[in-house]
Amino acid sequence: MIIRSPAVAGTLYNGDTQRLLAQIESWIADGDRRALPRPPKALIAPHSSYAFSGTTAAAAYRLLEPVYDSIRRVVILGTNHEAPSRGLWAPRCDTFRTPLGDVPVDRSSCQALLDRAEVNELDLQHDREHSIEMQLPFLQTALDSFILIPLLVGACSATLLAEILTPLWGGPETLFVISTGLSRNQSYAAAIAQDEHTAQRILSFDNRLGYPEACGFNALNGFLQLAKINQLDAKQLALTTSAEISGQKHQVRGFGAFVFY
Template sequence: MNSTDKFSNHVREPAVAGLFYPGTATELRASVERCLAQIPGDAATPQAKAIIAPHAGYVFSGTVAARAYAGWRDLGDPISRVVVLGPSHRVYLRGMALPASSAFITPLGRVDIDRELAERVRTMPDVVIDDTPHAAEHSIEVQLPFLQTLFRNFELLPVVVGDARATSVARLLEQVWGGPETRIVISTDLSHYQNYTAANAIDSATSAAIRTLQYEAIGPEQACGCMPLRGLLYYAREHGLRIDELARCNSGDTAGPRDQVVGYAAYALHD
């Protein structure tokens, strides 16, 4: 990996546009708005400080992701900062990585990195500046079009979480938690490649662990984003916060066969 102690002015181009979500601005905005429109207004949870949302292709998990985001539809301009923590799918990473780049790009435009916040956490134990884990990683990228559709002006702190202790992730969350101007997104899917019945059983148990903040019960077999998820649960337990399930299904319910499915769920954390 190409870790460094410096930030740069280059931008991180989209890696999965046209694959996980539509590749043109018009189609992408329509896709996100279509997902959000399926969530009734009375399902909103605007008080949610943090959400847990899936990161598969929109055809598979877009509606579940929209259930997590729908509560933020009416928050508008007061949100100026969003912190997104996602797992590293393609690169082994010890600890957590901030990007060196100055912005992330999607077909909906540019999202600037919050350099002030990045400077605050860059010297924490287990944190490095490294573009390599971010370059091809989809877990953060697929969240951005939802955020760009909901919020007019915000800066981003994207954190790829690799092999990191729950306590280390929780300490980072403490530094970035902020006030009403800040929202947190934890990007994770649930079980992978089980048959439909087995996946439902595993995901039901995982969901119970999430709701009761049992971070110790969640590993890679329960959630591909187990490391950032465990950190949020640890933080929530420490601070007496509540997490509610909003929606849950798997790819066999949406756009895939039922012999090998991937689980998806949406949750809201109330500060």
């Protein structure tokens, strides 16, 4: 069995099991729990340091409470910050490990994806990419047991990605998570303005986003096209910036949480 060990536990989030669990449980418990008209099908959540974006991510993950025991499979769409490339990348590992335990990879689904020329195999065992890992402790806290389809999305048209993801759509047992930040290294005022505009584009299913608006724009664009095809509704849950935590307003990062149902 190949285990992908945590790469950023102890740096981007707490590496101590009990402290990490208590922190996430506290964030999830402290917020709006108004019910959605239908169960959530997808979440957009940030993947920055929990110190800056943890409460924003919790705004999305607390909506899983009513369906914590019915979601059995999670498709995470991340992005490779270290080595951007074309196409999609599926892991060779069998399990992702975090301080909260192990999450098994849905090997059969990943293998089926690898039959496509646009999907490549990536050995995440030694990879430092954090965009998938950062979602796992929240999922492990919010859900019962689940299997994982972790995909890094590189340069890929929205139409092609929607086509590749269609066989994974499933029913209420399948949740999609799009892992992305929003604005990056801008002034506070510019970050606020840009993120509000980006949020409106997400809510209108505009699949022409680019890097200035979201680091995971390729994943976002493909998912937005698929969500529109499947006639989902969308709701903005939170828009925040790093300045609200650090007080530093010169090089600000923006974070957003959204739900699709």
